[in-house]
Amino acid sequence: xxxxxxxxxxxxxxxxxxxxxxxxxxxxxxxxxxxxxxxxxxxxxxxxxxxxxxxxxxxxxxxxxxxxxxxxxxxxxxxxxxxxxxxxxxxxxxxxxxxxxxxxxxxxxxxxxxxxxxxxxxxxxxxxxxxxxxxxxxxxxxxxxxxxxxxxxxxxxxxxxxxxxxxxxxxxxxxxxxxxxxxxxxxxxxxxxxxxxxxxxxxxxxxxxxxxxxxxxxxxxxxxxxxxxxxxxxxxxxxxxxxxxxxxxxxxxxxxxxxxxxxxxxxxxxxxxxxxxxxxxxxxxxxxxxxxxxxxxxxxxxxxxxxxxxxxxx
Amino acid sequence: xxxxxxxxxxxxxxxxxxxxxxxxxxxxxxxxxxxxxxxxxxxxxxxxxxxxxxxxxxxxxxxxxxxxxxxxxxxxxxxxxxxxxxxxxxxxxxxxxxxxxxxxxxxxxxxxxxxxxxxxxxxxxxxxxxxxxxxxxxxxxxxxxxxxxxxxxxxxxxxxxxxxxxxxxxxxxxxxxxxxxxxxxxxxxxxxxxxxxxxxxxxxxxxxxxxxxxxxxxxxxxxxxxxxxxxxxxxxxxxxxxxxxxxxxxxxxxxxxxxxxxxxxxxxxxxxxxxxxxxxxxxxxxxxxxxxxxxxxxxxxxxxxxxxxxxxxxxxxxxxxxxxxxxxxxxxxxxxxxxxxxxxxxxxx
Numbered sequence: 001x002x003x004x005x006x007x008x009x010x011x012x013x014x015x016x017x018x019x020x021x022x023x024x025x026x027x028x029x030x031x032x033x034x035x036x037x038x039x040x041x042x043x044x045x046x047x048x049x050x051x052x053x054x055x056x057x058x059x060x061x062x063x064x065x066x067x068x069x070x071x072x073x074x075x076x077x078x079x080x081x082x083x084x085x086x087x088x089x090x091x092x093x094x095x096x097x098x099x100x101x102x103x104x105x106x107x108x109x110x111x112x113x114x115x116x117x118x119x120x121x122x123x124x125x126x127x128x129x130x131x132x133x134x135x136x137x138x139x140x141x142x143x144x145x146x147x148x149x150x151x152x153x154x155x156x157x158x159x160x161x162x163x164x165x166x167x168x169x170x171x172x173x174x175x176x177x178x179x180x181x182x183x184x185x186x187x188x189x190x191x192x193x194x195x196x197x198x199x200x201x202x203x204x205x206x207x208x209x210x211x212x213x214x215x216x217x218x219x220x221x222x223x224x225x226x227x228x229x230x231x232x233x234x235x236x237x238x239x240x241x242x243x244x245x246x247x248x249x250x251x252x253x254x255x256x257x258x259x260x261x262x263x264x265x266x267x268x269x270x271x272x273x274x275x276x277x278x279x280x281x282x283x284x285x286x287x288x289x290x291x292x293x294x295x296x297x298x299x300x301x302x303x304x305x306x307x308x309x310x311x312x313x314x
Numbered sequence: 315x316x317x318x319x320x321x322x323x324x325x326x327x328x329x330x331x332x333x334x335x336x337x338x339x340x341x342x343x344x345x346x347x348x349x350x351x352x353x354x355x356x357x358x359x360x361x362x363x364x365x366x367x368x369x370x371x372x373x374x375x376x377x378x379x380x381x382x383x384x385x386x387x388x389x390x391x392x393x394x395x396x397x398x399x400x401x402x403x404x405x406x407x408x409x410x411x412x413x414x415x416x417x418x419x420x421x422x423x424x425x426x427x428x429x430x431x432x433x434x435x436x437x438x439x440x441x442x443x444x445x446x447x448x449x450x451x452x453x454x455x456x457x458x459x460x461x462x463x464x465x466x467x468x469x470x471x472x473x474x475x476x477x478x479x480x481x482x483x484x485x486x487x488x489x490x491x492x493x494x495x496x497x498x499x500x501x502x503x504x505x506x507x508x509x510x511x512x513x514x515x516x517x518x519x520x521x522x523x524x525x526x527x528x529x530x531x532x533x534x535x536x537x538x539x540x541x542x543x544x545x546x547x548x549x550x551x552x553x554x555x556x557x558x559x560x561x562x563x564x565x566x567x568x569x570x571x572x573x574x575x576x577x578x579x580x581x582x583x584x585x586x587x588x589x590x591x592x593x594x595x596x597x598x599x600x601x602x603x604x605x606x607x608x609x610x611x612x613x614x615x616x617x618x619x620x621x622x623x624x625x626x627x628x629x630x631x632x633x634x635x636x637x638x639x640x641x642x643x644x645x646x647x648x649x650x651x652x653x654x655x656x657x658x659x660x661x662x663x
Contacts, residue, residue, distance in 0.1 A: 042460065082648075086651060086652070090652065090655045092651050092652075092654075092655055093651075095398050096393075096647075096651060099400065099598055099647075100602075100644065100647040100648045100651060101648075103595060103598075103599065103640070103643075103644035104641065104644035104645060104648060107637050107641045107643075108644075110635070110637040111346065111635050111637035111638055111640075114635035114637055115634075115635055230468075231465065231468050234461055234464050234465055235465075237460075237461045238461050238465070241457075276476045276479065276480060278472040278473070278476035278479070279476065281472050282468075282469050282473070285468045285469050286469065288465050289451070289462050289465055289466070292451070292455075292457045292458075292461065292462060293451055293455045293457055296455050296456055296457040296458075297456060310317075
């Protein structure tokens with residue numbers, strides 16, 4: 001029992017929570033933006049993988065870290081364009097198109113990576129983002145080392161979450177996005193072009209997904225290896241439901257989720273040998289399913305989610 | 315430019331579509347092969363000969379196609395009823411581990427004619443159990459089953475990893491996490507001597523025919539299609555939607571579990587966490603390539619197996635990463651999606 005308190009009381013745990021949450025914040029916000037406009041984007045797992053790969057590869061070939069992050073975002077946007085063409089213009093099943101994008105993006109990532117980096121015993125590495133101590137705040141006892149000595153993309157993720165909450169609830173653009181997700185016909189009657197809004201939301205959302213993946217290789221780790229995204233994309237899709245499609249709650253959900261993940265990691269070391277480690281590794285997935293079950297009925301789904309929009313057709 | 319729904323779909327389109335989609339996917343991956351600096355036609359020739367050039371490679375390809383047919387059928391029957399079972403990978407592993415557990419802990423001494431059917435049944439039931447969780451969540455809490463069935467894949471693999479690290483660990487495996495082997499008489503008989511091709515291949519084709527019959531000739535088949543086409547309309551027409559979905563789920567999960575059981579009993583004899591190189595996920599592509607037609611699944615599975623087996627030998631010969639097979643298969647899913655669209659719509663200026 002004392003051990004549990006020791007774990008929760010350590011600044012290291014809280015610093016780890018923000019680190020673990022960052023890719024989830026990016027991914028969840030990305031998926032949320034797509035879904036607010038009425039498009040489910042199951043391509044997220046593959047897009048994150050591609051972002052992780054292309055971000056790392058750019059930096060490995062001499063780009064600086066911010067450029068790497070930007071390239072990952074652009075690459076994510078390109079996959080978003082693909083998904084939008086299939087689901088918005090052609091009106092194909094969003095489920096199947098998303099799965100296709102995931103399968104293609106992840107296998108394409110592995111292919112490109114292997115093509116450029118031949119198999120070696122020790123994977124090549126880069127120098128990742130370093131923690132930035134925020135002047136003044138980082139010297140606060142406990143809170144400083146926990147919350148204000150993160151790498152730059154973590155601060156960026158939190159900023160984007162707050163920005164997105166503002167845009168969605170307080171600006172005409174946000175209103176247009178939400179209307180398109182609720183009722184594209186009504187949106188069109190108000191002079192909004194639902195096709196354009198959906199394209200924009202899916203491309204921008206997918207760009208965020210790509211950046212979330214790049215965080216893994218540019219900040220959390222310093223190398224790329226296949227299957228490193230490990231289902232984080234799917235967890236983001238679950239987190240969107242948990243967040244009831246609200247950016248603020250998405251931030252909270254990602255942090256809560258990261259708390260459990262960081263906690264189980266430490267518990268795992270504390271209890272090593274007593275409990276099979278696989279049980280701990282299962283917890284993030286079980287938590288996601290539980291979160292879905294608890295929140296799904298209460299959440300208000302965008303009414304036109306997964307419904308293709310065709311002018312004049314109902 | 316706008317799209318106009320076709321009044322009727324000419325038959326030739328239904329046959330030409332998958333072929334065009336596959337050719338388009340091959341052309342696109344040809345670009346990737348060319349970028350890698352290899353001669354494209356030579357690469358495809360090597361894939362073809364690598365997959366069918368000798369007796370050994372041909373039987374290997376069909377062996378590889380066997381689990382793909384079953385996971386492809388699993389996806390096809392579910393998708394037709396719009397039950398998005400993305401959990402075939404987990405159901406595959408659960409079927410596999412159930413067979414290993416039952417054979418090594420309980421039933422190993424039974425004679426083969428009783429043991430083999432019993433183990434296949436156990437594998438299928440294990441797959442059913444796993445898919446009933448997401449279905450229950452959907453019916454009870456209206457949770458979309460895509461994410462839940464997918465997350466269960468991770469849980470199932472970790473569960474298998476736990477068992478083969480623990481109670482089911484083979485003490486003779488030099489410390490590798492590997493399950494105890496199924497007994498010799500639980501292994502499926504070979505279809506062709508001196509090869510790995512086993513009777514599971516025939517079982518898979520047989521099941522494809524049975525599923526085709528069930529879908530086209532029975533009330534259940536009609537109901538499951540109605541549930542997929544228009545759930546509200548189906549309820550209105552008196553289709554018991556919940557019951558139909560439970561049946562569809564059991565069929566789908568059972569087929570995926572059976573795939574795992576057959577892979578253990580036909581090829582490996584034991585379970586490791588790399589028993590499946592993504593058979594569950596490739597099954598989704600197989601089903602889509604077949605346009606969810608059970609008989610089409612047989613051919614789509616063989617195409618996919620050709621890509622995987624052939625790409626291995628092409629990769630050795632030309633130094634192209636074997637991932638090109640996954641890329642081609644995933645691309646065929648996307649091109650097939652587009653091709654299916656043009657089955658339903660035409661472009662009007």
